[in-house]
Amino acid sequence: MKSLIRPLSFLLAVALVLGLGRPSLGQPALTVVRVASNTNDDVTPLLYALHTHMFEKVGLQVEISPMRSGSAVTAAVIGGSIDIGKSSILPLVSAYFRKLPVAAVAPGELWLQNSPISALVADKSAGITSAKDLAGKVVAVQALRDFSEFALRAWVDSNGGDSSTLKVVEVPQSSILAALQDGRVVAANMSNPGLATVLASNTVKLVGRPDDAIGKHYLLTAWFASTSYIAAHPDVIRKFADVMSQAARYTNTHHAETVPLTAPFWGIDPNVLSHMPRAEIGDRLDAADLQPVINLAAKYDVIDKSFDANELIANTGGGK
Numbered sequence: 001m002k003s004l005i006r007p008l009s010f011l012l013a014v015a016l017v018l019g020l021g022r023p024s025l026g027q028p029a030l031t032v033v034r035v036a037s038n039t040n041d042d043v044t045p046l047l048y049a050l051h052t053h054m055f056e057k058v059g060l061q062v063e064i065s066p067m068r069s070g071s072a073v074t075a076a077v078i079g080g081s082i083d084i085g086k087s088s089i090l091p092l093v094s095a096y097f098r099k100l101p102v103a104a105v106a107p108g109e110l111w112l113q114n115s116p117i118s119a120l121v122a123d124k125s126a127g128i129t130s131a132k133d134l135a136g137k138v139v140a141v142q143a144l145r146d147f148s149e150f151a152l153r154a155w156v157d158s159n160g161g162d163s164s165t166l167k168v169v170e171v172p173q174s175s176i177l178a179a180l181q182d183g184r185v186v187a188a189n190m191s192n193p194g195l196a197t198v199l200a201s202n203t204v205k206l207v208g209r210p211d212d213a214i215g216k217h218y219l220l221t222a223w224f225a226s227t228s229y230i231a232a233h234p235d236v237i238r239k240f241a242d243v244m245s246q247a248a249r250y251t252n253t254h255h256a257e258t259v260p261l262t263a264p265f266w267g268i269d270p271n272v273l274s275h276m277p278r279a280e281i282g283d284r285l286d287a288a289d290l291q292p293v294i295n296l297a298a299k300y301d302v303i304d305k306s307f308d309a310n311e312l313i314a315n316t317g318g319g320k
Helices: 007-018 041-051 070-079 089-097 147-158 173-181 194-200 227-232 234-251 255-266 270-274 287-299
Strands: 031-037 060-066 084-088 102-107 109-112 118-123 138-141 167-170 187-191 204-208 217-219 221-226
Touching: 031 041, 031 070, 031 234, 041 060, 041 234, 041 255, 060 234, 070 084, 070 089, 070 102, 070 221, 084 089, 089 102, 089 147, 089 221, 089 287, 102 227, 102 234, 118 147, 118 173, 118 194, 138 147, 138 173, 147 167, 147 187, 147 287, 173 187, 173 194, 187 194, 194 204, 194 270, 217 287, 221 227, 221 234, 227 234, 255 270
Parallel strands: 031 060, 031 084, 138 167, 138 187
Antiparallel strands: 084 221, 102 221, 109 217, 118 187, 118 204
């Protein structure tokens, strides 16, 4: 999922929203934790935790940096310039399978069949009503060789179509509506907030929910760190995960209260955010929520074979 906000705007929003203070004299120094993410809805618990000083209360000073993609975040984590990053599960699975030293430390966004936040849409004039109608057609996704592409392929293949015939192209969310309207693509697999904006144009229709082809309940994104950082700072990882869990439980049931925090990071009208489905964020890492994406990666040759999802979850001394 692509960010819709410029880095400078992101940084200004961080400064305005967080208002982080420094410990006063006599207080123990806080442990600095450098975090990187894009600006999807699964950042909301982090923003809430920062805004309410939850990290400071456990001795952490979390500093967030904006990045455009999971691959960029992964490179920063591996290179040591970032301590904890957030990525979609598929690049994380690929990195682990290629022996890069990474492990998941906290959950991000969940896909829940009864609370969808993404969809395949088509221009109303394109005549697309089923997976079979996409044969030989140009279809847009938010990132090639990432989850949006492989979920699309899985949905087409499981609904009577043949994904090998698709001409899949990468189009930024901000450009998808124009691409649909001028016929450069006939359909697009997208997620919020771009999906909400495109549907609001009343020129496109919903064709299907590709993410359902993977399962009814699984993890789309996760926070992760290098195995060397986890080994050196298990207490930091545990504290980070605990705070994120508490924050997720709150923000999942208080969407309205989080709009002022999240809207500036997305760069969208708070009114749009208030009326669109919000992401459900996991409050614990469960191997069962990771396994469907690992199996998807193996099916479409992102990795050579599937593996046990428990291998991808960090061990901080308290078990996986």
